[in-house]
Amino acid sequence: MLLAIDCGNTNTVFSIWDGARFIATWRIATDHKRTADEYFVWLSSLMALTRTEATITEAIISSTVPRVVFNLRVLCDRYFNCRPLVVGKPECKLPVAPRVDQGTTVGPDRLVNTVAGFDRHGGDLIVVDFGTATTFDVVDTDGAYIGGVIAPGVNLSLEVLHMAAAALPHVDVARPAKAIGTNTVACMQSGVYWGYIGLVEVIVREVRRERDRPMHVIATGGLASLFAQGTDLFHSIEDDLTMHGLVLINDFNKEIP
Numbered sequence: 001m002l003l004a005i006d007c008g009n010t011n012t013v014f015s016i017w018d019g020a021r022f023i024a025t026w027r028i029a030t031d032h033k034r035t036a037d038e039y040f041v042w043l044s045s046l047m048a049l050t051r052t053e054a055t056i057t058e059a060i061i062s063s064t065v066p067r068v069v070f071n072l073r074v075l076c077d078r079y080f081n082c083r084p085l086v087v088g089k090p091e092c093k094l095p096v097a098p099r100v101d102q103g104t105t106v107g108p109d110r111l112v113n114t115v116a117g118f119d120r121h122g123g124d125l126i127v128v129d130f131g132t133a134t135t136f137d138v139v140d141t142d143g144a145y146i147g148g149v150i151a152p153g154v155n156l157s158l159e160v161l162h163m164a165a166a167a168l169p170h171v172d173v174a175r176p177a178k179a180i181g182t183n184t185v186a187c188m189q190s191g192v193y194w195g196y197i198g199l200v201e202v203i204v205r206e207v208r209r210e211r212d213r214p215m216h217v218i219a220t221g222g223l224a225s226l227f228a229q230g231t232d233l234f235h236s237i238e239d240d241l242t243m244h245g246l247v248l249i250n251d252f253n254k255e256i257p
Contacts, residue, residue, distance in 0.1 A: 001016055001017060001018050001019070001023075001054045001055060001056055001057060001058075002016070002017040002019075002056075002057075002058050002059065002060065002247065002250055003015075003016060003017075003056045003058070003059040003060075003076070003080065003084075004016075004017055004059070004060055004243050004246040004247060004250070005059065005060070005061045005062070005063075005072055005084075005246075006062050006063075006109070006112075006242045006243060006246065007030055007061065007062065007063035007064065007065055007068050007069075007072065008030060008064055008065075008109065008131055008132060009030060009064055009065060009131070009132035009133075010029070010030060010131070010132050011027050011028065011029060011030055012027070012028050012029075012030045012068070013025060013026070013027050013242075013243070014026050014027075014028070014043060015243045015246075016052065016054045016056070017243075017247050018054070022240070022243060023052060023054065024046075024047070024050060024052045024054070025243070026043070026046050028042060030065055030068060031068075032065060032067035032068050032071075034068075034071060035071055035074075036071045036072075036074035036075040036078055036079070039071065039072070039075045040075055040078075040079045043075075044079075056076075056080040056082065057080075057082060058082050058084075058250065059076040059080060059082055059084035059085070060084055060085040060086075060087070060092075060246050060247075060249060060250040061073070061076075061084050061085070061086045061087065062086075062087040062088075062108040062109055062111075062112045062242065062245075062246060063086070063087075063108060064107055064108065064109055069086060072084070073086070085249070085250060085253055086108075087108040087111055087112055087246070087249060088105070088106075088107075088108040088111065092249065092253060093252065093253055093256055094111060094115065094249065094252070095115060095118075095143060095248075095249075095252050096118075096142055096143040096144040097144065098111065098114075098144060098145040098146070099140070099144050099145070099146045100145070100146070100147055106145060107135075109129070109131070109135075109242060110127075110129075110135060110137045110145060110148065111145060111245075112242050112245035112246055112249065113127045113129060113137055113220065113241055113242060113245055114127065114137050114139050114143070114144075114145040114245075115143070115245045115248050115249055116238070116241045116242065116244040116245030116248060117137070117139055117218060117238070117241065117245075118139050118143035119244070119245075119248055120218075120238070120241075120244070121216050121218060121235075121236075122216070123139055123140055123141035123142060123143055124139070124140070124141055124211070124213055124214065124215050124216060125138075125139040125215065125216045125217075125218065126138055126139070126204055126207055126215050126216070126217045126218070127139065127218055127219075127220065127241070128200060128204075128217065128218070128219045128220070128221075128224070128234070129219075129220050129221045129224075130153070130154060130219065130220070130221030130222060130223040130224050130227060131153055131221045131222070132153045132155070132156060133150050133151065133152060133153045133156070134150075134151045134152065134153050134154065134196070134199070134200075134221075135148060135149065135150050135151075136148045136149040136150075136151075136203055136204070136207065138207060138211070138215075149203050149207075151199060151203075154173050154192060154196055154223055155173065155223075157192060158170070158171060158173065158188070158192055161188065161192075168184065168188060169184065169185065169188075171185050171188050171189055172189075173189070173192060173193070173223060173226065174189050174193070174226075175189075175193055175226060175229055175230060176189045176190040176193055176194075178190075179194060193227075193230065194230070196227060197227060197230045197231050200227065200231065200233065201231060201233055204217055204233060216235050217233055217234055217235055218234060218235055218236050218237070218238050218241070219234045219236075219237050219238070220237070220238045220239065220241040220242065224237050224238075224239070225237055225239075
């Protein structure tokens with residue numbers, strides 16, 4: 001079975017693919033100091049508690065935090081006796097190479113989302129990922145990643161607002177009952193929620209203008225469903241997009257002679 005690992009700036013997700021479906025998915029806070037042994041104790045305990053019977057024979061990693069990759073590799077080598085593919089490394093091939101400025105390094109998560117989005121929806125696609133950063137990935141007609149946009153993430157913006165303005169409290173992201181807030185928390189929630197709706201809609205509009213063609217728009221990430229309530233921009237919400245992409249990339253590399 002395949003162990004797919006998606007390491008983001010905030011959380012790391014482990015999923016087990018049995019060849020037909022994901023039989024288990026677990027999430028842990030990303031910490032570059034966590035050792036391979038600690039990962040294994042945590043992971044094996046969850047497998048036992050949930051009675052997940054799985055023999056891991058292969059693994060693939062996508063990580064936006066380079067310092068975490070070493071211990072994840074050791075985890076796979078030491079405890080599952082397999083050398084993981086790492087998205088973004090030369091030995092991990094993509095179905096279509098990205099077309100960006102020479103010398104540019106594209107985030108592994110963006111490459112994985114591009115592969116998954118193209119598989120499900122075809123080209124001329126915009127993938128909006130509501131993560132630690134809010135990213136927009138533009139997928140060409142043939143499935144190539146051709147660039148995009150990076151904006152501060154929603155929770156990051158709220159945290160900075162709280163830290164920089166002493167009188168403003170920390171608030172959760174929520175859709176406000178109305179645009180005009182009548183207390184500090186409601187004002188902040190309205191500004192962040194409707195501000196990000198505006199940010200997404202304007203960026204998508206500009207991408208469509210530059211591409212001069214219809215562009216399918218999908219959303220992923222933890223807050224995608226929340227923001228989809230405030231706009232009819234998204235054609236679909238893909239909660240499992242990154243994991244689907246990891247499976248596709250792993251399968252593609254197995255087919256290479």
